[in-house]
């Protein structure tokens with residue numbers, strides 16, 4: 001097997017976050033690596049180095065990209081005529097990958113599976129926090145409420161034996177399902193692509209979206225951002241949720257109608273725990289920030305030490321498979337461009 005050039009368009013910070021020393025060393029044994037320190041300068045770096053060395057970027061067959069890499073348009077691709085594989089350290093390739101790239105026969109992989117456990121864990125923590133009324137208790141104590149005020153809190157529930165609805169048996173959804181089942185929750189799933197046999201294998205009941213919303217104490221959203229999933233949980237769907245139920249969203253705000261959700265949580269009828277918002281960063285004066293029955297995190301569900309290293313390991317493993325002529329395990333095709341995220 002001949003060594004091929006690999007251009008790594010990742011900032012030094014992201015490199016340290018994603019690649020363990022061992023993974024980086026493995027990448028170096030697989031390919032001749034040219035590191036682009038500032039991913040935004042990918043084009044300029046390629047221009048400066050093209051043809052310079054035997055491992056020069058014009059010979060690059062593999063390109064590792066990350067957040068911050070510019071869009072791989074025709075002009076950029078023309079600088080890498082030998083390109084055969086783009087490996088993304090993140091999940092959604094839409095911001096970087098163009099139809100032109102697929103048309104040239106370049107293959108694309110992504111590392112979303114590396115994030116699944118972290119995001120699933122945050123969803124489960126969110127679910128348990130809402131069931132135990134932690135946002136209300138914390139808000140009360142932090143804002144000077146009396147100890148006795150807690151007596152007025154709504155009823156609290158164990159997750160064991162409680163019905164939790166998961167919208168989307170996706171990578172992140174499946175990670176959440178595994179943990180929810182281990183905790184003894186009764187898990188129901190709505191997913192138009194899931195077969196009855198797959199639902200049985202997952203140990204969950206497959207139900208309609210309306211059934212899920214109207215019977216679950218917690219609804220968690222784990223669907224991808226497709227045209228048909230825009231505002232999947234809108235005003236009508238939120239109204240189906242029982243009084244006191246909780247909505248968990250660690251996926252994308254695309255999937256829920258944030259205005260309708262704000263009305264429901266502001267009235268106190270349902271509670272919410274959210275990692276994702278229509279406007280990110282969430283404006284400092286946003287009304288969601290002040291509600292006692294809402295738990296907020298700044299789109300950090302995936303960003304754990306282990307998750308990021310798993311993402312880097314996936315990239316290196318995929319490059320190894322590609323060079324060995326083995327099937328890729330995380331390949332995406334042009335359909336990935338229909339996702340909005």
Ligand SMILES: NC(=O)C1=CN([C@@H]2O[C@H](COP(=O)(O)OP(=O)(O)OC[C@H]3O[C@@H](n4cnc5c(N)ncnc54)[C@H](O)[C@@H]3O)[C@@H](O)[C@H]2O)C=CC1
Pocket residue numbers: 091112113115116119167168169170171172173190191192193194222223224225226228229250251252275276299300301302303341
């Ligand atoms: N907060 C964060 O840091 C992160 C958020 N995300 C978001 O989480 C969501 C899920 O990501 P992944 O688990 O990687 O998704 P994925 O790519 O695994 O989702 C595909 C799966 O979703 C299911 N699905 C397809 N159409 C559906 C529909 N109409 N309704 C319900 N389910 C449907 C199918 O089971 C399909 O296999 C995405 O919106 C993604 O952007 C992902 C990673 C990190």
Ligand SMILES: O=C(O)C(=O)COP(=O)(O)O
Pocket residue numbers: 090091092115299300301302303341
């Ligand atoms: O890593 C994160 O924080 C994500 O939300 C995943 O983002 P991506 O799908 O890679 O744009």
